[in-house]
Amino acid sequence: MNNTNRKQDALNYHAKGRPGKIQVVPTKPTNSQRDLTMAYSPGVAEPCRAIAANVDDVYKYTAKGNLVAVISNGTAVLGLGNIGPEAGKPVMEGKGLLFKIYADIDVFDLELDATNVDDFVRIVKALEPTFGGINLEDISAPTCFEIEQRLKAEMNIPVMHDDQHGTAIISGAALMNACEIQGKKLNEIKMVVNGAGAAAVSCSKIYLSLGVKKENLVMFDINGVLTPDRTDLDEMRLQFATHRTDVKNLADAMKDADVFIGLSAGNVVTQDMVRSMAPKPIIFAMANPEPEIAYDLAVEVRDDLIMATGRSDFPNQVNNVLGFPFIFRGALDVRATAINEEMKLAATKAIAELAKKPVPEAVNLAYDLRNLKFGKDYIIPKPMDPRLIIEVSSAVAHAAIESGVARTVITDWEAYHEELRGRIGKDDKLMRNLSLKAKENPKRVVFAEADNYKILKAAQIVKDEGIATPILLGNKEKIQQIMLENQLELGDVKIVDIRSSGEVENAKLYADNLFSKRARRGITEYEARKFMRDRNYYGASMVQFGHADALISGLTKNYVGIVKPALQIIGTEPGVRRVVGMYMMLTKKGPVFFADTTINENPSVQDLVDITVLVERSVRQFISNPRVAVLSYSNFGSNDGEIPEKTREAVRILHEQYPDMVVDGEMQANFAINTELLADNYPFSSLVGESANTLIFPNLESGNIAYKLLQELGDAEAVGPILLGMDKPIHVLQLGSSVREIVNMITIAVVDAQAHEEKLKA
Ligand SMILES: NC(=O)C1=CN([C@@H]2O[C@H](COP(=O)(O)OP(=O)(O)OC[C@H]3O[C@@H](n4cnc5c(N)ncnc54)[C@H](OP(=O)(O)O)[C@@H]3O)[C@@H](O)[C@H]2O)C=CC1
Numbered sequence: 001m002n003n004t005n006r007k008q009d010a011l012n013y014h015a016k017g018r019p020g021k022i023q024v025v026p027t028k029p030t031n032s033q034r035d036l037t038m039a040y041s042p043g044v045a046e047p048c049r050a051i052a053a054n055v056d057d058v059y060k061y062t063a064k065g066n067l068v069a070v071i072s073n074g075t076a077v078l079g080l081g082n083i084g085p086e087a088g089k090p091v092m093e094g095k096g097l098l099f100k101i102y103a104d105i106d107v108f109d110l111e112l113d114a115t116n117v118d119d120f121v122r123i124v125k126a127l128e129p130t131f132g133g134i135n136l137e138d139i140s141a142p143t144c145f146e147i148e149q150r151l152k153a154e155m156n157i158p159v160m161h162d163d164q165h166g167t168a169i170i171s172g173a174a175l176m177n178a179c180e181i182q183g184k185k186l187n188e189i190k191m192v193v194n195g196a197g198a199a200a201v202s203c204s205k206i207y208l209s210l211g212v213k214k215e216n217l218v219m220f221d222i223n224g225v226l227t228p229d230r231t232d233l234d235e236m237r238l239q240f241a242t243h244r245t246d247v248k249n250l251a252d253a254m255k256d257a258d259v260f261i262g263l264s265a266g267n268v269v270t271q272d273m274v275r276s277m278a279p280k281p282i283i284f285a286m287a288n289p290e291p292e293i294a295y296d297l298a299v300e301v302r303d304d305l306i307m308a309t310g311r312s313d314f315p316n317q318v319n320n321v322l323g324f325p326f327i328f329r330g331a332l333d334v335r336a337t338a339i340n341e342e343m344k345l346a347a348t349k350a351i352a353e354l355a356k357k358p359v360p361e362a363v364n365l366a367y368d369l370r371n372l373k374f375g376k377d378y379i380i381p382k383p384m385d386p387r388l389i390i391e392v393s394s395a396v397a398h399a400a401i402e403s404g405v406a407r408t409v410i411t412d413w414e415a416y417h418e419e420l421r422g423r424i425g426k427d428d429k430l431m432r433n434l435s436l437k438a439k440e441n442p443k444r445v446v447f448a449e450a451d452n453y454k455i456l457k458a459a460q461i462v463k464d465e466g467i468a469t470p471i472l473l474g475n476k477e478k479i480q481q482i483m484l485e486n487q488l489e490l491g492d493v494k495i496v497d498i499r500s501s502g503e504v505e506n507a508k509l510y511a512d513n514l515f516s517k518r519a520r521r522g523i524t525e526y527e528a529r530k531f532m533r534d535r536n537y538y539g540a541s542m543v544q545f546g547h548a549d550a551l552i553s554g555l556t557k558n559y560v561g562i563v564k565p566a567l568q569i570i571g572t573e574p575g576v577r578r579v580v581g582m583y584m585m586l587t588k589k590g591p592v593f594f595a596d597t598t599i600n601e602n603p604s605v606q607d608l609v610d611i612t613v614l615v616e617r618s619v620r621q622f623i624s625n626p627r628v629a630v631l632s633y634s635n636f637g638s639n640d641g642e643i644p645e646k647t648r649e650a651v652r653i654l655h656e657q658y659p660d661m662v663v664d665g666e667m668q669a670n671f672a673i674n675t676e677l678l679a680d681n682y683p684f685s686s687l688v689g690e691s692a693n694t695l696i697f698p699n700l701e702s703g704n705i706a707y708k709l710l711q712e713l714g715d716a717e718a719v720g721p722i723l724l725g726m727d728k729p730i731h732v733l734q735l736g737s738s739v740r741e742i743v744n745m746i747t748i749a750v751v752d753a754q755a756h757e758e759k760l761k762a
């Protein structure tokens with residue numbers, strides 16, 4: 001894409017639809033007259049009175065506790081300079097957007113026409129009743145220092161100038177990690193800092209506190225190197241004046257420097273300067289939007305370089321976005337009165353440490369990357385890493401409590417982590433619990449499609465996390481080649497190559513077994529041997545003979561190709577007439593189980609009864625209280641017709657034969673989920689009180705359409721199809737599943753294998 005296109009795209013992005021990037025959304029129902037009498041007069045008077053009596057109740061009855069002001073006067077907008085408050089507004093709205101998506105914090109962006117310190121301080125101070133915290137942004141030095149100091153002293157809510165402290169926290173974490181990778185000691189490095197403004201001064205202070213020696217740091221502003229004899233420098237900058245006499249310009253300073261820190265303006269560093277740096281140099285060119293030297297130009301001349309910029313389109317984005325959402329989240333959650341040094345240090349450490357942990361697949365996916373790993377191109381976490389909110393916000397909240405600035409305390413940290421996870425999206429508590437359960441007793445899972453990158457990646461994840469012991473079925477050379485190309489490490493994983501001589505004995509055993517089972521159903525001995533060249537037959541046989549505990553297949557093959565061999569070799573559980581496909585839908589309201597979504601096209605009354613019994617029992621593996629609704633387009637006899645009648649009859653039989661089962665119907669889906677609606681209209685139903693979590697559909701068509709619509713429109717995650725009723729754990733992937741979906745299915749397969757083991761023991 002050329003530059004003109006890119007510019008136009010960015011303008012269109014901001015202008016299209018509703019101009020700008022943010023809006024205000026009500027959080028309470030506003031549908032009825034009654035709602036409105038509570039939202040506004042007369043109902044609103046009640047919280048007003050309560051707050052007037054106890055001002056702290058403002059946190060209880062208003063949005064204050066989750067509301068941050070992003071405030072700027074537009075005097076140092078990114079590296080664009082003093083472009084004024086209106087021109088700075090897109091940046092402030094952008095920060096509002098990031099606060100929201102990364103940490104669920106609501107923001108009002110306030111662009112002030114106030115360059116004078118007194119005016120600015122007076123205005124912001126008067127905002128204290130409205131906000132839980134103040135993020136000062138893009139205010140030029142040196143006024144930003146005085147503004148922040150005065151506001152911090154005079155206000156009782158956290159105030160942070162992000163360009164100073166946010167940048168210092170992130171770049172401090174990045175510097176520690178980069179030095180570790182390059183084998184440099186912080187107290188020995190020679191550092192050049194270009195820029196002597198808000199960000200540069202504050203970052204340099206943190207580098208000193210991390211161990212960098214003042215005499216090893218040379219700082220520049222637009223007029224050149226900072227020296228003690230310069231008369232235009234204030235105290236703040238004079239402290240960074242160098243006594244070196246050999247440095248007249250940036251090129252001199254860059255010679256043999258270990259680290260370059262850019263917090264100035266775009267394109268001021270040349271390739272020659274980069275060439276002249278010490279071995280294994282580090283460059284953080286953090287000016288936005290143009291770094292001090294373009295990423296490509298820098299890495300072109302040094303292959304021993306660690307290169308970072310403030311931009312999201314290159315590796316190593318060193319940008320305060322990695323900090324402010326999570327720092328404020330932690331501070332708000334304990335109603336901290338300030339963001340102090342302890343909290344900043346805690347954030348720095350948490351960010352630095354997180355980079356060293358294995359990267360979740362969701363992050364690789366979000367950035368369309370494979371195998372991010374701590375190293376030269378990954379020195380700090382990516383902003384979309386869902387672990388940031390847990391690690392950084394908890395560390396900050398903890399430090400606030402320890403250092404005595406918290407006004408509320410957190411005691412149940414696990415519950416707090418849960419709350420944080422809930423803030424950034426789907427509640428995947430159930431999957432996490434299943435993952436813990438799997439880890440308690442991991443099982444051997446055989447992968448019939450192991451010559452596939454996604455399968456191998458998922459196998460690596462479950463092996464690393466201790467969820468399962470993978471067995472890879474497929475051509476050994478091909479598997480090893482894929483692992484090599486993608487730097488996948490699976491250690492001493494077992495690879496079973498069906499055609500290798502080592503497998504002759506097992507292949508014969510498996511073929512004999514198939515032949516003995518199917519000889520009278522049209523399979524010849526020759527065919528049985530031939531079938532064993534199909535990895536789905538082979539994998540199912542491994543499970544049948546206890547050579548593996550579960551089979552996973554279906555990424556590249558229709559489910560019939562997996563279910564058919566499994567039925568021939570393993571068959572259904574004793575007493576189960578038909579297998580069933582179930583989906584676990586992870587919705588915003590919690591998990592809901594859908595069946596049958598996969599196998600039985602038009603179940604009869606008895607089939608529906610069988611499906612319900614099997615599903616209800618299986619759901620107990622995952623949650624303790626299945627509440628089953630048998631769905632139709634009618635409610636408790638309100639319509640006649642084939643579907644209402646068959647579902648009604650199925651419920652009648654279930655009530656008669658399984659009196660302990662919590663099941664009701666026939667009913668429409670909204671009544672099953674909306675328990676108030678159900679109570680208002682059908683108070684006799686056994687599902688009144690708590691919504692159904694298990695939905696039985698009248699036929700395959702409705703079940704399949706419902707789960708796919710929910711997945712696409714309702715943003716629910718679908719885990720499945722979970723195959724129920726097999727005598728051994730066989731699990732089928734959806735065609736083209738993502739790595740995350742495969743990992744989920746492996747987890748389900750392990751938990752299922754554990755249940756089978758329990759059953760055998762019993
Ligand atoms: N990646 C990140 O997370 C962040 C990046 N930044 C970037 O850092 C830069 C500075 O921001 P901020 O500190 O808020 O702004 P300030 O206006 O406070 O500081 C700018 C500083 O850069 C100096 N400067 C400008 N041009 C040059 C040049 N050609 N050579 C040397 N020094 C120069 C100025 O010198 P003088 O004092 O003489 O005017 C001033 O000291 C911006 O580009 C901004 O985008 C800022 C915060 C976070």
Ligand SMILES: CC(=O)C(=O)O
Nearest residue numbers: 078079163288319320
């Ligand atoms: C990232 C940021 O805050 C800046 O460039 O000013």
Ligand SMILES: [Mg+2]
Nearest residue numbers: 078137138163
């Ligand atoms: Mg900024």
